Amino acid sequence: MAxxxxxxxxxxxxxxxxxxAFVLLYLPIITLVVYSFNAGQSVAVWEGFSLDWxxxxxxxxxxxxxxxxxxxxxxxxxxxxxxxxxxAALGTTRRKAFKGQTFIYVMxxxxxxxxxxVTAVALLIFFASIKVATGYNGLIYLIIAHAAFCIPFAYLPxxxxxxxxxxxxxxxxxxxxxxxxxxxxxxxLPLMLPGIIAGAMLAFxxxxxxxxxxxxxxxxxxxxxPTYMLGQMRRAITPEVNAxxxxxxxxxxxxxxxxxxxxxxxx
Amino acid sequence: xKKIVTATALLLAxxxxxxxxxxxxxxxxxxxxxxxxxKKFEEETGIKVxxxxxxxxxxxLAKVEAGGSGFDLVVPSANYIPIWIExxxxxxxxxxxxxNKGNIAPEWVNVPWDEGRQYSVPxxxxxxxxxxxxxxxxxxxxTSDIFLRVPEELKGKINxxxxxxxVLNMAIFNVGGEPCTEDTEVLKKVRDLVVAAKADWxxxxxxxxxxxxxxxxxxxxxxxxxxxxARLANPDVAFGYPREGYPLFMDSVALLSDxxxxxxxxxxxxFIMLPENAAMISAFARYANGIAGSAEFMPxxxxxxxxxxxxxxxxxxxxxxxxxxxxxxxxxxxxxxxxQK
Numbered sequence: 001m002a003x004x005x006x007x008x009x010x011x012x013x014x015x016x017x018x019x020x021a022f023v024l025l026y027l028p029i030i031t032l033v034v035y036s037f038n039a040g041q042s043v044a045v046w047e048g049f050s051l052d053w054x055x056x057x058x059x060x061x062x063x064x065x066x067x068x069x070x071x072x073x074x075x076x077x078x079x080x081x082x083x084x085x086x087x088a089a090l091g092t093t094r095r096k097a098f099k100g101q102t103f104i105y106v107m108x109x110x111x112x113x114x115x116x117x118v119t120a121v122a123l124l125i126f127f128a129s130i131k132v133a134t135g136y137n138g139l140i141y142l143i144i145a146h147a148a149f150c151i152p153f154a155y156l157p158x159x160x161x162x163x164x165x166x167x168x169x170x171x172x173x174x175x176x177x178x179x180x181x182x183x184x185x186x187x188x189l190p191l192m193l194p195g196i197i198a199g200a201m202l203a204f205x206x207x208x209x210x211x212x213x214x215x216x217x218x219x220x221x222x223x224x225x226p227t228y229m230l231g232q233m234r235r236a237i238t239p240e241v242n243a244x245x246x247x248x249x250x251x252x253x254x255x256x257x258x259x260x261x262x263x264x265x266x267x
Numbered sequence: 268x269k270k271i272v273t274a275t276a277l278l279l280a281x282x283x284x285x286x287x288x289x290x291x292x293x294x295x296x297x298x299x300x301x302x303x304x305x306k307k308f309e310e311e312t313g314i315k316v317x318x319x320x321x322x323x324x325x326x327x328l329a330k331v332e333a334g335g336s337g338f339d340l341v342v343p344s345a346n347y348i349p350i351w352i353e354x355x356x357x358x359x360x361x362x363x364x365x366x367n368k369g370n371i372a373p374e375w376v377n378v379p380w381d382e383g384r385q386y387s388v389p390x391x392x393x394x395x396x397x398x399x400x401x402x403x404x405x406x407x408x409x410t411s412d413i414f415l416r417v418p419e420e421l422k423g424k425i426n427x428x429x430x431x432x433x434v435l436n437m438a439i440f441n442v443g444g445e446p447c448t449e450d451t452e453v454l455k456k457v458r459d460l461v462v463a464a465k466a467d468w469x470x471x472x473x474x475x476x477x478x479x480x481x482x483x484x485x486x487x488x489x490x491x492x493x494x495x496x497a498r499l500a501n502p503d504v505a506f507g508y509p510r511e512g513y514p515l516f517m518d519s520v521a522l523l524s525d526x527x528x529x530x531x532x533x534x535x536x537x538f539i540m541l542p543e544n545a546a547m548i549s550a551f552a553r554y555a556n557g558i559a560g561s562a563e564f565m566p567x568x569x570x571x572x573x574x575x576x577x578x579x580x581x582x583x584x585x586x587x588x589x590x591x592x593x594x595x596x597x598x599x600x601x602x603x604x605x606x607q608k
Contacts, residue, residue: 040500041496041499041500042476042477042480042481042500043477044477044478044480044481044483045477045480045481045500060302061302062302062318124329124330124333125333127335128333128334128335128336129334129335130335131334131335131336131337132334132335135335137335137337215326216330218319219319219335219336219337220292220294220317220319220336220337220338221292221317221318221319222319223319223320227320228297228320230297230320230322231296231297231298231320231321231322232297232298233297233322
């Protein structure tokens with residue numbers, strides 16, 4: 001037996017390094033949130049508490065449009081990505097290991113490995129030729145692009161869930177005279193559901209955050225919240241950006257908490 | 268799934284409608300377009316302006332060059348306009364549709380990047396100078412020596428914005444050279460000057476508005492509009508126009524060659540050349556605009572702002588930087604790289 005008293009967490013310096021890491025991670029975020037309540041124009045000089053910047057952001061038509069667009073794109077893209085990812089996960093796990101399996105994993109997870117800027121430029125050129133040929137400029141390009149890079153984020157939790165489920169489950173259902181569809185509907189699907197929900201939420205958050213690909217693919221009047229905020233950089237940044245970020249942060253934390261609770265439940 | 272189909276159908280329908288009539292696609296720097304200006308334009312003409320943001324000249328150029336962007340108007344910086352013209356991405360303006368073109372202030376008509384304003388009209392312009400906290404340093408601030416031969420009081424307290432072209436050309440002006448020079452004697456002096464001066468710099472960073480406001484930095488190479496905002500927060504901050512020469516910048520509106528709403532675009536270009544409308548642009552983004560007579564429509568705090576209204580004696584030291592030759596770019600980049608070490 002190994003020495004039971006050994007734990008990584010007890011190594012010298014572990015605690016101080018962990019604390020420093022947490023401070024570095026969270027201090028900037030806390031500063032950002034605090035200054036969103038600043039009464040003054042500045043994101044660095046505190047001039048008293050106020051909710052003015054939340055009101056300003058709320059009344060800003062450009063912010064409202066961008067928020068709506070961000071949510072619409074994230075919802076559509078994560079729905080598509082999750083559907084595709086679920087099918088892909090079923091296809092790659094509910095069977096015996098097969099030749100070329102690793103290759104297929106790599107293909108599915110390609111957006112995780114290819115630098116985002118490469119995908120962005122490729123999509124810019126590809127979509128531009130379609131836009132020229134069809135004259136159509138709708139949001140659909142952004143939705144397709146987002147769905148594409150969201151697939152691995154939805155795929156990984158679903159696959160992890162499915163790999164934890166015994167292959168004999170469906171066989172048992174079949175033994176009890178369940179049809180293929182019934183076995184899927186009443187055995188496989190309910191068991192994999194937490195994975196699907198987790199995957200969908202991850203995909204949603206990833207789509208909500210995306211800057212690089214969106215910046216390259218967007219057409220006229222298609223700024224999302226992140227690209228809108230990036231656009232503020234050249235001029236003065238006001239606490240309005242902090243206020244928008246705080247709301248975005250709250251939304252992300254909410255989704256991630258739900259993700260955590262859902263994945264924790266049955267393990 | 269049904270919902271997605273419906274949503275998609277709605278999207279298709281809405282964009283199809285939007286492309287129909289009464290629309291204008293403006294591709295501009297982020298947070299640079301006054302919403303009041305767009306509202307007024309829509310009330311007068313019924314044309315709805317859709318604004319899309321970019322954050323760099325290169326990104327905007329790349330996107331439009333790829334084709335099918337769907338934008339009508341774009342607002343590139345001065346040294347980028349020749350590139351847009353050369354690539355055939357913008358079209359020559361038909362002056363017969365621009366009754367207000369005579370309002371462009373005379374000094375902004377024959378500009379080096381667009382002689383006679385055949386392709387572009389002014390949006391906003393500004394200058395790069397030195398912002399100094401006058402409670403820390405009481406001497407003469409209208410000189411680039413502030414950051415190139417740093418006075419004792421400012422040593423270790425001054426920032427230089429990491430804008431290669433602006434900073435190095437100010438140094439070239441300081442030693443008496445021409446912008447984008449290829450003269451190695453001059454460039455050697457410039458190199459020695461900036462490398463020696465760097466020892467006295469605190470940082471090379473953006474964010475001067477904030478850092479000057481809260482006294483983190485006592486001085487910075489900075490833009491005039493940003494310095495004005497810093498002064499409003501911290502009255503000790505003042506803007507110096509280096510007499511040895513300082514760079515000017517201007518963003519101008521140009522009509523894209525593949526614009527779909529050409530008539531609406533002309534209406535908008537003509538609209539922003541009326542002094543009261545140009546003043547709205549300035550009131551929002553806090554830079555001057557290049558339209559004669561617009562000053563009287565500007566907010567009170569801008570009419571008198573020494574950062575916006577360039578004092579007569581400093582005006583002639585302001586210079587537009589040409590698009591540097593490949594060779595001079597290489598020299599400047601080499602110096603800059605050494606400076607970053």
